[in-house]
Amino acid sequence: MHTLSSCDFEALNRVLDFLRLHPSEIHRDEFNGLRAFLTSLGATLPPSTYEPKTTAGPEANEEDTASEPDEELWKLEDVADDGIPAGSGDPSPEQEEKAMELKAAAADCAADGRLDEAVDLLAQALRLVPGKAMYWSQRASYLLECKRPGAALRDANRALSLNPENVRALRVRGTVNRHLGKWEDALKDLSEAQTVDYDEKTDALLRLVQEKANARRQSRRRKEEEREAKRQEALRRQREMEMQREEEEERRQNQRQAPPSGGFPGGFPGGMPGGFPGGMSGGMEEIMKDPEILEAMRNPEIASKFSTLMQNPMAALGMMSDPQMGPLLQKVMSKVMGGGFPGAGMPGSGFPGGGMSGQGFASSPDATPGTTNSAPPKGPLHDPDELD
Secondary structure, three states, X not given: OOOOOHHHHHHHHHHHHHHHHOHHHHHOHHHHHHHHHHHHOOOOOOOOOOOOOOOOOOOOXXXXXXXXXXXXXXXXXXXXXXXXXXXXXXXXXXXXXXXXXXXXXXXXXXXXXXXXXXXXXXXXXXXXOOOOHHHHHHHHHHHHHOOOHHHHHHHHXXXXXXXXXXXXHHHHHHHHHHHOOOHHHHHHHHHHHHHHOOXXXXXXXXXXXXXXXXXXXXXXXXXXXXXXXHHHHHHHHHHHHHHHHHHHHHHHHHHHHOOOOOOOOOOOOOOOOOOOOHHHHHHHHHHHHOHHHHHHOOOHHHHHHHHHHHHOHHHHHHHOOOOOHHHHHHHHHHXXXXXXXXXXXXXXXXXXXXXXXXXXXXXXXXXXXXXXXXXXXXXXXXOHHHHO
16 A cells, blocks of 8 residues: 655645645646545635736746836747758768858858848758858848847757857847847856957947846845745744634633632632531532622632632631621631531631630530530539538
């Protein structure tokens, strides 16, 4: 059974990250299979805003420069096949001699301004020596003067396929690329031509091309930085949304775990540790119904004191004198123990009625340690007559 590697999953995650940032890109031709799969699952695809790139104007669809519109841009004409092979075997000496004569005659025609005749003569020469780059480059220069840039570009490319350092072909192709707006391609060809054979006229054209190419690079760099900034902003917003979702989920969990509003922190099941009796849980319903207690527990200070009381029940001794806590404690004890503090007592706590020695309440000598004897004596210990 075929399994996916970690590299496959990494590539898939990169694609998903890209589509999260650019949902409309799902309509690209490269995602035909993915679209079909998602549609089969019943997924709803985002509306299409994707526009496929076209080839009209080689660099017209790239970043525009900040320069003035170029009024010297050309359009390539349709070029018919001239039937001349790109190359063949070595020509015979007679063929080379005849080709040289035709080349010289073509140069004379071009000097007289008869460029069409020059082009025809070079076509005859090329049929004799199709593997000679200089014939292709010379005809390319004549075609360029005839304002036939498409044919000139074809011949220049053939010449450079035979000799990549043919200066005339580099200048022709660089010039055509300049008028097509392909500034970086033109810069490359013209720079190489000037390196091999410097020409003052070509140098002026090269400076223009250099300026345009630099502007194009700067524009492309700015747009790339803008795209990256948008991507980072989208990632930042995505992280913020994820953090908000996590915080919201955490708040919901805390709310589910929080005690009821107005209740005692942690409740009183089984009584408060170390002091309040186990009957406390039975009185919770009555306690929680008391409006005064519910209202008081909304006060954070009172709620905090009750929390302290949960941890240390003996703190109730100090809270009895508190103007807020004292009445509440008496009400709580009255509900839980069925009566007020007086007489209810908390064994060992020192509350009135608790029978704690040293608080004005005597303990019976016969009492078991840890217990109190609050029952009054049944009668006098001595006969009054014996005291006389």
